[in-house]
Amino acid sequence: MERRPICEDDLHAWADGRLDAARRAEVDAWLAEDPARAARLAGWRDDARLLHAAYDPVADQAIPARLRAVVENRRRGGAWRAAAVLGWLTLGALVGSVGGYQAGRETPVAAGLPELARQAALAHAVYSPEVRHPVEVGADQEQHLVAWLSKRLGAPVRVPNLAANGFALLGGRLLPASEGPAAQFMYEDDGGRRLTLYLSARAADSPTSAFRYAQADGIGVFYWVDERFAYALSGQVGRATLLPIATDVYHQLVP
Amino acid sequence: MLATDALLAEIPRLRRYARALAGDAMRADDLVQDTLERALAKGRLWRPGNLRAWLLTLMHNVFVNQIRAQRLVDYRSPDDLPEAPMRAQQLDGLELRDLDLALQALPGEQREVLLLVGLEDLSYGEAARVLGIPVGTVMSRLSRGRDRLRQLLAGQTASVAHLKVVK
Secondary structure, eight states, X not given: OOOOOOOHHHHHHHHTTOSOHHHHHHHHHHHHTOHHHHXXXXXXXXXXXXXXXXXXXXXXXXXXXXXXXXXXXXXXXXXXXXXXXXXXXXXXXXXXXXXXHHTTTSOHHHHHXXXXXXXXXXXXXXXTTOSSOSOSEEGGGHHHHHHHHHHHHTSOOOOOOOGGGTEEEEEEEEEEETTEEEEEEEEEETTSOEEEEEEEEOOTTSOOEEXXXXXXXXXXXXXXXXXXXXXXXXXXXXXXXXXXXXXXXXXXXXX | OOXXXXXXXXXXXXXHXXXXXXXXXXXXXXXXXXXXXXXXXXXXXXXXXXXXXXXXXXXXXXXXXXXXXXXXXXXXXXXXXOOOOOOOOEETTEEHHHHHHHHHTSOHHHHHHHHHHHTXXXXXXXXXXXXXXXXXXXXXXXXXXXXXXXXXXXXXXXXXXXXXXXX
Protein backbone atom coordinates (compact mmCIF):
# COMPACT_ATOMS: atom_id res chain seq x y z
CA MET A 1 0.00 0.00 0.00
CA GLU A 2 1.24 3.42 -0.84
CA ARG A 3 2.27 5.65 2.02
CA ARG A 4 0.33 8.84 2.63
CA PRO A 5 2.56 11.85 2.03
CA ILE A 6 4.51 12.93 5.09
CA CYS A 7 4.01 16.57 5.99
CA GLU A 8 5.65 18.89 8.47
CA ASP A 9 2.75 18.43 10.92
CA ASP A 10 3.53 14.71 11.07
CA LEU A 11 7.11 15.48 11.90
CA HIS A 12 6.18 17.63 14.88
CA ALA A 13 3.64 15.06 16.03
CA TRP A 14 6.38 12.45 15.75
CA ALA A 15 8.80 14.51 17.86
CA ASP A 16 6.04 15.25 20.38
CA GLY A 17 5.01 11.59 20.59
CA ARG A 18 1.49 12.29 19.32
CA LEU A 19 1.25 9.87 16.39
CA ASP A 20 -0.65 6.62 16.45
CA ALA A 21 1.41 3.48 15.90
CA ALA A 22 0.54 3.10 12.21
CA ARG A 23 1.43 6.64 11.24
CA ARG A 24 4.47 6.54 13.44
CA ALA A 25 5.73 3.51 11.53
CA GLU A 26 5.25 5.38 8.25
CA VAL A 27 7.21 8.36 9.51
CA ASP A 28 9.90 6.06 10.88
CA ALA A 29 10.26 4.50 7.43
CA TRP A 30 10.45 7.94 5.81
CA LEU A 31 13.13 9.01 8.27
CA ALA A 32 15.13 5.86 7.66
CA GLU A 33 15.45 6.85 4.00
CA ASP A 34 17.61 9.86 4.80
CA PRO A 35 20.02 10.30 7.70
CA ALA A 36 19.64 14.10 7.53
CA ARG A 37 15.88 13.84 8.14
CA ALA A 38 16.44 11.47 11.02
CA ALA A 39 19.06 13.75 12.56
CA ARG A 40 16.79 16.79 12.29
CA LEU A 41 13.92 15.03 14.03
CA ALA A 42 16.10 13.45 16.67
CA GLY A 43 17.34 16.96 17.45
CA TRP A 44 13.80 18.26 17.87
CA ARG A 45 12.91 15.40 20.15
CA ASP A 46 16.07 15.78 22.23
CA ASP A 47 15.44 19.50 22.65
CA ALA A 48 11.91 18.85 23.89
CA ARG A 49 13.36 16.53 26.53
CA LEU A 50 15.94 19.15 27.35
CA LEU A 51 13.21 21.73 27.97
CA HIS A 52 11.54 19.46 30.48
CA ALA A 53 14.80 18.57 32.19
CA ALA A 54 15.69 22.25 32.46
CA TYR A 55 12.43 23.82 33.53
CA ASP A 56 10.35 21.13 35.21
CA PRO A 57 12.16 21.77 38.52
CA VAL A 58 10.62 25.28 38.55
CA ALA A 59 7.16 23.75 38.88
CA ASP A 60 8.31 21.91 41.99
CA GLN A 61 9.52 25.03 43.79
CA ALA A 62 7.43 26.59 46.55
CA ILE A 63 5.20 29.41 45.32
CA PRO A 64 6.89 32.75 46.11
CA ALA A 65 5.11 34.79 48.75
CA ARG A 66 4.51 37.74 46.45
CA LEU A 67 2.57 35.58 43.99
CA ARG A 68 0.55 33.93 46.71
CA ALA A 69 -0.17 37.42 48.05
CA VAL A 70 -1.60 38.58 44.72
CA VAL A 71 -4.17 35.80 44.76
CA GLU A 72 -4.99 35.91 48.44
CA ASN A 73 -4.96 39.66 49.07
CA ARG A 74 -8.17 40.36 47.28
CA ARG A 75 -9.96 39.07 50.35
CA ARG A 76 -7.84 40.62 53.01
CA GLY A 77 -7.18 44.21 52.11
CA GLY A 78 -6.75 45.32 55.72
CA ALA A 79 -4.30 42.61 56.65
CA TRP A 80 -2.32 43.28 53.49
CA ARG A 81 -2.09 46.98 54.22
CA ALA A 82 -0.80 46.40 57.74
CA ALA A 83 1.74 43.89 56.46
CA ALA A 84 2.90 46.23 53.69
CA VAL A 85 3.36 49.15 56.06
CA LEU A 86 5.26 46.97 58.49
CA GLY A 87 7.35 45.51 55.67
CA TRP A 88 8.41 48.89 54.33
CA LEU A 89 9.11 50.20 57.81
CA THR A 90 11.36 47.22 58.48
CA LEU A 91 13.09 47.60 55.15
CA GLY A 92 13.60 51.26 55.93
CA ALA A 93 15.25 50.40 59.21
CA LEU A 94 17.57 47.98 57.42
CA VAL A 95 18.43 50.41 54.67
CA GLY A 96 18.89 53.12 57.25
CA SER A 97 21.31 51.11 59.32
CA VAL A 98 23.28 49.90 56.33
CA GLY A 99 23.35 53.43 54.97
CA GLY A 100 24.59 54.77 58.26
CA TYR A 101 27.24 52.15 58.49
CA GLN A 102 28.50 52.88 55.02
CA ALA A 103 28.21 56.63 55.26
CA GLY A 104 31.89 57.03 55.99
CA ARG A 105 32.94 55.18 52.88
CA GLU A 106 30.28 55.91 50.33
CA THR A 107 28.29 58.95 49.46
CA PRO A 108 25.37 59.28 51.82
CA VAL A 109 23.23 60.13 48.82
CA ALA A 110 23.39 56.58 47.56
CA ALA A 111 21.88 55.46 50.81
CA GLY A 112 19.23 58.15 50.42
CA LEU A 113 17.82 56.78 47.16
CA PRO A 114 16.18 53.68 48.56
CA GLU A 115 14.84 55.99 51.27
CA LEU A 116 12.85 57.79 48.59
CA ALA A 117 11.33 54.54 47.39
CA ARG A 118 10.61 53.53 50.93
CA GLN A 119 8.79 56.72 51.85
CA ALA A 120 6.79 56.61 48.63
CA ALA A 121 5.77 52.99 49.14
CA LEU A 122 4.88 53.63 52.74
CA ALA A 123 2.66 56.55 51.75
CA HIS A 124 1.13 54.38 49.05
CA ALA A 125 0.41 51.56 51.48
CA VAL A 126 -1.19 53.95 53.96
CA TYR A 127 -3.34 56.09 51.66
CA SER A 128 -4.18 54.08 48.54
CA PRO A 129 -6.64 51.73 50.31
CA GLU A 130 -8.60 54.70 51.69
CA VAL A 131 -12.14 54.55 50.44
CA ARG A 132 -13.58 57.80 51.76
CA HIS A 133 -10.53 60.03 52.12
CA PRO A 134 -7.90 58.93 49.61
CA VAL A 135 -6.84 62.55 48.98
CA GLU A 136 -6.91 65.91 50.73
CA VAL A 137 -7.74 67.93 47.64
CA GLY A 138 -9.71 66.31 44.86
CA ALA A 139 -9.03 66.42 41.13
CA ASP A 140 -12.04 68.73 40.72
CA GLN A 141 -9.82 71.43 42.27
CA GLU A 142 -6.71 70.55 40.29
CA GLN A 143 -5.57 74.15 39.83
CA HIS A 144 -5.78 74.82 43.53
CA LEU A 145 -4.03 71.51 44.28
CA VAL A 146 -1.13 72.35 41.98
CA ALA A 147 -0.76 75.90 43.29
CA TRP A 148 -0.88 74.76 46.90
CA LEU A 149 1.64 71.94 46.53
CA SER A 150 3.97 74.07 44.37
CA LYS A 151 4.02 76.65 47.13
CA ARG A 152 4.71 74.12 49.85
CA LEU A 153 7.39 72.24 47.88
CA GLY A 154 9.03 75.46 46.77
CA ALA A 155 8.98 74.80 43.01
CA PRO A 156 6.33 74.49 40.31
CA VAL A 157 4.73 71.07 40.49
CA ARG A 158 3.28 69.43 37.42
CA VAL A 159 0.67 66.68 37.49
CA PRO A 160 1.09 64.11 34.74
CA ASN A 161 -1.96 63.01 32.82
CA LEU A 162 -2.28 59.22 32.83
CA ALA A 163 -5.52 58.95 30.86
CA ALA A 164 -3.69 57.17 28.07
CA ASN A 165 -2.77 54.49 30.59
CA GLY A 166 -6.33 54.19 31.84
CA PHE A 167 -5.73 56.06 35.10
CA ALA A 168 -7.55 59.22 36.18
CA LEU A 169 -6.36 61.68 38.80
CA LEU A 170 -8.20 61.41 42.12
CA GLY A 171 -6.34 64.27 43.77
CA GLY A 172 -3.41 64.82 46.05
CA ARG A 173 -2.16 65.47 49.53
CA LEU A 174 0.73 67.01 51.41
CA LEU A 175 2.99 64.65 53.35
CA PRO A 176 5.83 65.02 55.78
CA ALA A 177 9.14 63.61 54.54
CA SER A 178 12.46 63.34 56.29
CA GLU A 179 13.76 66.44 54.52
CA GLY A 180 10.64 68.59 54.51
CA PRO A 181 7.30 68.52 52.75
CA ALA A 182 6.42 65.99 50.08
CA ALA A 183 3.38 65.56 47.87
CA GLN A 184 1.38 62.58 46.76
CA PHE A 185 -0.89 62.42 43.74
CA MET A 186 -3.27 59.51 43.48
CA TYR A 187 -4.69 57.94 40.34
CA GLU A 188 -7.30 55.26 39.84
CA ASP A 189 -8.34 53.09 36.91
CA ASP A 190 -11.76 51.66 36.07
CA GLY A 191 -10.99 48.51 38.00
CA GLY A 192 -10.29 50.49 41.19
CA ARG A 193 -6.53 49.95 41.04
CA ARG A 194 -4.60 52.89 42.38
CA LEU A 195 -1.21 54.36 41.63
CA THR A 196 0.48 57.11 43.57
CA LEU A 197 3.09 59.59 42.42
CA TYR A 198 5.22 60.84 45.27
CA LEU A 199 7.47 63.85 44.95
CA SER A 200 9.73 65.78 47.24
CA ALA A 201 12.08 68.67 46.58
CA ARG A 202 15.56 67.50 45.67
CA ALA A 203 18.12 68.27 48.33
CA ALA A 204 20.65 70.79 46.99
CA ASP A 205 23.59 68.42 47.45
CA SER A 206 22.02 65.29 45.95
CA PRO A 207 22.63 64.34 42.32
CA THR A 208 19.98 63.57 39.75
CA SER A 209 19.45 59.91 39.00
CA ALA A 210 18.02 57.72 36.31
CA PHE A 211 15.22 55.23 36.65
CA ARG A 212 15.43 52.79 39.52
CA TYR A 213 13.06 50.09 40.64
CA ALA A 214 12.35 48.64 44.06
CA GLN A 215 9.72 46.26 45.25
CA ALA A 216 8.57 44.82 48.55
CA ASP A 217 5.35 43.41 49.93
CA GLY A 218 3.56 43.59 46.62
CA ILE A 219 4.21 47.29 46.03
CA GLY A 220 6.46 48.19 43.14
CA VAL A 221 8.14 51.60 42.94
CA PHE A 222 9.89 53.28 40.04
CA TYR A 223 11.86 56.29 41.23
CA TRP A 224 14.19 58.91 39.83
CA VAL A 225 15.51 62.38 40.61
CA ASP A 226 15.61 65.37 38.27
CA GLU A 227 16.82 68.94 38.72
CA ARG A 228 13.96 69.95 40.98
CA PHE A 229 12.26 66.94 42.47
CA ALA A 230 12.69 63.36 43.51
CA TYR A 231 9.83 61.29 42.08
CA ALA A 232 8.46 57.84 42.86
CA LEU A 233 5.57 56.09 41.18
CA SER A 234 4.11 53.29 43.31
CA GLY A 235 1.49 50.68 42.68
CA GLN A 236 0.42 47.28 43.83
CA VAL A 237 1.01 45.97 40.34
CA GLY A 238 3.80 44.07 38.66
CA ARG A 239 6.82 45.75 37.22
CA ALA A 240 5.80 45.09 33.65
CA THR A 241 2.49 46.87 34.21
CA LEU A 242 4.08 49.77 36.03
CA LEU A 243 7.01 50.31 33.67
CA PRO A 244 5.19 51.80 30.67
CA ILE A 245 3.24 54.11 32.99
CA ALA A 246 6.38 55.21 34.83
CA THR A 247 8.04 55.81 31.47
CA ASP A 248 5.13 57.99 30.46
CA VAL A 249 5.23 59.94 33.73
CA TYR A 250 8.97 60.39 33.33
CA HIS A 251 8.60 61.82 29.84
CA GLN A 252 5.80 64.15 30.89
CA LEU A 253 7.87 65.50 33.76
CA VAL A 254 11.18 65.98 31.98
CA PRO A 255 12.04 69.61 32.74
CA MET B 1 -16.05 33.65 40.37
CA LEU B 2 -12.44 32.54 40.24
CA ALA B 3 -11.61 30.24 43.13
CA THR B 4 -8.46 31.19 45.01
CA ASP B 5 -7.38 27.58 45.34
CA ALA B 6 -7.83 26.87 41.66
CA LEU B 7 -5.72 29.90 40.84
CA LEU B 8 -3.02 28.96 43.33
CA ALA B 9 -2.90 25.45 41.89
CA GLU B 10 -2.02 26.87 38.46
CA ILE B 11 0.91 28.97 39.68
CA PRO B 12 3.63 26.27 39.61
CA ARG B 13 3.05 25.47 35.94
CA LEU B 14 2.66 29.11 35.01
CA ARG B 15 6.01 29.77 36.67
CA ARG B 16 7.65 26.96 34.75
CA TYR B 17 6.40 28.30 31.44
CA ALA B 18 7.22 31.91 32.36
CA ARG B 19 10.70 30.90 33.49
CA ALA B 20 11.48 29.41 30.10
CA LEU B 21 9.79 32.24 28.25
CA ALA B 22 11.34 35.15 30.14
CA GLY B 23 14.84 33.75 30.59
CA ASP B 24 15.37 34.55 34.27
CA ALA B 25 13.56 33.97 37.52
CA MET B 26 12.73 37.56 38.39
CA ARG B 27 11.30 38.52 35.03
CA ALA B 28 9.40 35.24 35.03
CA ASP B 29 7.71 35.94 38.33
CA ASP B 30 6.91 39.48 37.20
CA LEU B 31 5.19 37.92 34.24
CA VAL B 32 3.25 35.54 36.46
CA GLN B 33 2.31 38.34 38.85
CA ASP B 34 0.99 40.52 36.05
CA THR B 35 -0.93 37.56 34.66
CA LEU B 36 -2.56 36.83 38.00
CA GLU B 37 -3.46 40.48 38.47
CA ARG B 38 -5.03 40.55 35.07
CA ALA B 39 -6.93 37.35 35.83
CA LEU B 40 -8.29 38.83 39.05
CA ALA B 41 -9.20 42.10 37.36
CA LYS B 42 -11.09 40.16 34.69
CA GLY B 43 -12.36 37.52 37.09
CA ARG B 44 -15.96 38.46 36.51
CA LEU B 45 -15.56 37.55 32.85
CA TRP B 46 -14.33 34.10 33.75
CA ARG B 47 -16.63 31.21 32.86
CA PRO B 48 -15.81 27.71 34.10
CA GLY B 49 -13.73 25.94 31.51
CA ASN B 50 -10.05 25.51 30.85
CA LEU B 51 -8.47 27.77 33.46
CA ARG B 52 -4.92 27.00 32.36
CA ALA B 53 -5.58 27.89 28.75
CA TRP B 54 -7.24 31.12 29.84
CA LEU B 55 -4.31 32.05 32.08
CA LEU B 56 -1.84 31.23 29.31
CA THR B 57 -3.82 33.52 27.00
CA LEU B 58 -3.59 36.33 29.55
CA MET B 59 0.11 35.67 29.95
CA HIS B 60 0.57 35.87 26.21
CA ASN B 61 -1.04 39.32 26.23
CA VAL B 62 1.15 40.48 29.10
CA PHE B 63 4.23 39.08 27.37
CA VAL B 64 3.49 40.89 24.13
CA ASN B 65 3.02 44.19 26.00
CA GLN B 66 6.19 43.59 27.93
CA ILE B 67 8.25 43.09 24.79
CA ARG B 68 6.90 46.39 23.56
CA ALA B 69 7.74 48.18 26.81
CA GLN B 70 11.23 46.73 27.03
CA ARG B 71 12.11 48.38 23.79
CA LEU B 72 11.55 51.76 25.43
CA VAL B 73 13.96 51.61 28.33
CA ASP B 74 16.11 49.10 30.12
CA TYR B 75 14.61 49.15 33.56
CA ARG B 76 16.88 46.73 35.33
CA SER B 77 17.77 48.20 38.67
CA PRO B 78 21.40 47.87 39.75
CA ASP B 79 19.96 47.06 43.18
CA ASP B 80 18.25 43.97 41.87
CA LEU B 81 19.53 40.93 43.58
CA PRO B 82 21.19 38.46 41.28
CA GLU B 83 19.15 35.40 40.59
CA ALA B 84 19.22 32.95 43.47
CA PRO B 85 22.23 30.83 42.59
CA MET B 86 20.92 27.61 41.19
CA ARG B 87 23.25 24.72 41.29
CA ALA B 88 24.95 24.59 37.92
CA GLN B 89 22.47 22.29 36.33
CA GLN B 90 24.07 20.05 33.75
CA LEU B 91 21.87 19.11 30.83
CA ASP B 92 23.62 16.83 28.39
CA GLY B 93 26.78 18.90 28.55
CA LEU B 94 24.88 22.17 28.44
CA GLU B 95 24.14 24.41 31.36
CA LEU B 96 20.74 25.86 32.09
CA ARG B 97 22.14 29.27 31.20
CA ASP B 98 23.05 28.08 27.71
CA LEU B 99 19.50 26.92 27.12
CA ASP B 100 18.15 30.22 28.49
CA LEU B 101 20.36 32.17 26.11
CA ALA B 102 19.46 30.03 23.12
CA LEU B 103 15.74 30.43 23.84
CA GLN B 104 16.12 34.18 24.30
CA ALA B 105 17.82 34.33 20.91
CA LEU B 106 14.61 33.09 19.28
CA PRO B 107 11.94 35.60 18.27
CA GLY B 108 9.32 35.80 21.04
CA GLU B 109 6.57 34.40 18.80
CA GLN B 110 8.59 31.28 18.00
CA ARG B 111 9.61 30.87 21.63
CA GLU B 112 5.99 30.95 22.78
CA VAL B 113 4.89 28.28 20.33
CA LEU B 114 7.87 26.08 21.03
CA LEU B 115 7.30 26.21 24.78
CA LEU B 116 3.52 25.85 24.73
CA VAL B 117 3.89 22.69 22.68
CA GLY B 118 7.23 21.33 23.82
CA LEU B 119 7.10 22.22 27.51
CA GLU B 120 3.42 22.71 28.32
CA ASP B 121 2.31 19.84 26.07
CA LEU B 122 -0.55 21.82 24.58
CA SER B 123 -2.06 20.38 21.45
CA TYR B 124 -1.40 22.39 18.29
CA GLY B 125 -5.02 23.53 18.33
CA GLU B 126 -4.82 24.65 21.96
CA ALA B 127 -1.62 26.57 21.31
CA ALA B 128 -3.32 28.28 18.36
CA ARG B 129 -6.25 29.36 20.55
CA VAL B 130 -4.00 30.62 23.34
CA LEU B 131 -2.00 32.73 20.90
CA GLY B 132 -4.94 33.74 18.76
CA ILE B 133 -3.38 32.50 15.52
CA PRO B 134 -4.28 29.80 12.97
CA VAL B 135 -2.98 26.27 13.51
CA GLY B 136 -1.00 26.55 10.29
CA THR B 137 0.91 29.48 11.78
CA VAL B 138 1.60 27.44 14.91
CA MET B 139 3.10 24.69 12.78
CA SER B 140 5.29 27.00 10.72
CA ARG B 141 6.56 28.86 13.80
CA LEU B 142 7.22 25.53 15.43
CA SER B 143 9.33 24.38 12.48
CA ARG B 144 11.34 27.57 12.40
CA GLY B 145 11.72 27.69 16.16
CA ARG B 146 12.80 24.08 16.49
CA ASP B 147 15.33 24.26 13.68
CA ARG B 148 16.75 27.52 15.00
CA LEU B 149 17.01 26.24 18.57
CA ARG B 150 18.84 23.17 17.31
CA GLN B 151 21.33 25.35 15.43
CA LEU B 152 21.89 27.58 18.43
CA LEU B 153 22.41 24.72 20.84
CA ALA B 154 24.64 22.85 18.40
CA GLY B 155 26.67 26.05 18.01
CA GLN B 156 27.13 26.32 21.74
CA THR B 157 28.31 22.77 22.25
CA ALA B 158 30.58 23.19 19.25
CA SER B 159 32.16 26.32 20.71
CA VAL B 160 32.60 24.61 24.07
CA ALA B 161 34.31 21.67 22.38
CA HIS B 162 36.45 24.10 20.42
CA LEU B 163 37.62 25.85 23.56
CA LYS B 164 38.56 22.57 25.12
CA VAL B 165 40.70 21.68 22.15
CA VAL B 166 42.46 25.03 22.08
CA LYS B 167 43.30 24.96 25.77
